[in-house]
Amino acid sequence: MGAGHPECPGRLDAISDHLVSTGLMGLLVPYDAPQATREQLGRAHSSLYVSELFDRAPAEGYVQVDPDTAMNPATLQAALHAAGAAVLAADLVASKTMQRAFCAVRPPGHHATRDAAMGFCFFNNAAVGIRHALEAHGLERIALVDFDVHHGNGSEDILAGDERVLMASTFQRDLYPYLGDTPLGPNMANVGLPARSTGEALQEAFECVWKPRLDDFRPQMIFVSAGFDAHRADEMGGLRWVEEDYAWITRRIVELAERHCDGRVVSTLEGGYEPFALARSVAAHVRALIGA
Numbered sequence: 001m002g003a004g005h006p007e008c009p010g011r012l013d014a015i016s017d018h019l020v021s022t023g024l025m026g027l028l029v030p031y032d033a034p035q036a037t038r039e040q041l042g043r044a045h046s047s048l049y050v051s052e053l054f055d056r057a058p059a060e061g062y063v064q065v066d067p068d069t070a071m072n073p074a075t076l077q078a079a080l081h082a083a084g085a086a087v088l089a090a091d092l093v094a095s096k097t098m099q100r101a102f103c104a105v106r107p108p109g110h111h112a113t114r115d116a117a118m119g120f121c122f123f124n125n126a127a128v129g130i131r132h133a134l135e136a137h138g139l140e141r142i143a144l145v146d147f148d149v150h151h152g153n154g155s156e157d158i159l160a161g162d163e164r165v166l167m168a169s170t171f172q173r174d175l176y177p178y179l180g181d182t183p184l185g186p187n188m189a190n191v192g193l194p195a196r197s198t199g200e201a202l203q204e205a206f207e208c209v210w211k212p213r214l215d216d217f218r219p220q221m222i223f224v225s226a227g228f229d230a231h232r233a234d235e236m237g238g239l240r241w242v243e244e245d246y247a248w249i250t251r252r253i254v255e256l257a258e259r260h261c262d263g264r265v266v267s268t269l270e271g272g273y274e275p276f277a278l279a280r281s282v283a284a285h286v287r288a289l290i291g292a
């Protein structure tokens with residue numbers, strides 16, 4: 001995004017360093033993310049938009065594609081691999097090669113709409129993975145859980161009205177992208193939270209809204225848009241969650257998956273911009289995903 005920007009390579013360095021130093025990395029099976037194909041991207045984005053991004057990718061310098069979102073010469077490749085990670089994870093989990101997967105990727109995806117890049121996002125990694133699981137693996141019902149501090153407006157734009165998907169999200173109200181209060185479809189379970197809410201508000205959202213809807217829906221796979229910017233140390237938002245809140249919600253998601261879909265969960269990284277809090281929160285999330 002440019003020098004000094006919080007959506008920076010150091011985010012992934014902090015995560016991998018912490019996973020190594022805590023010993024968690026040794027419990028994981030690493031995969032390299034392939035690039036998503038045009039066909040795979042086309043399940044979530046218009047072909048015109050995908051072509052535009054390819055055309056606008058600069059050979060040098062930066063191109064601003066949205067007030068918050070810029071491309072440099074490496075951005076398109078990174079975005080293709082980020083979306084491809086969700087596709088590979090869907091393949092691994094759908095085929096039962098792996099029961100759960102975490103995609104440590106950037107750029108994030110959940111603000112990218114069908115036709116537009118925004119909010120540091122280019123391709124909607126989770127939506128690309130979900131549509132791949134539905135269309136290439138013949139699944140009929142997939143849930144998307146999004147606990148990033150910002151509303152996943154891009155995922156909602158792409159998935160609203162798709163009865164094969166139930167999207168359950170929490171987000172801070174009156175915060176970028178200033179959407180989500182009015183759900184765009186009956187398959188959306190949006191819960192806006194007031195600024196300064198702690199993890200208790202997340203627990204209430206899960207118990208009162210998400211859990212009944214998800215149990216009723218009986219997903220065959222659960223995707224997670226795992227953003228960690230609701231952490232109290234993260235200045236991108238104003239919520240006050242801590243590592244244990246991420247562990248708690250992940251355990252609940254895993255329990256739901258065990259109940260409905262042989263434990264199958266694919267999680268993709270979204271936000272999280274305070275590198276130390278991000279790394280600790282991802283570790284709590286991954287530890288709960290693998291039941292360590």
Ligand SMILES: [Zn+2]
Pocket residue numbers: 148149150227229270271272
């Ligand atoms: Zn965010």
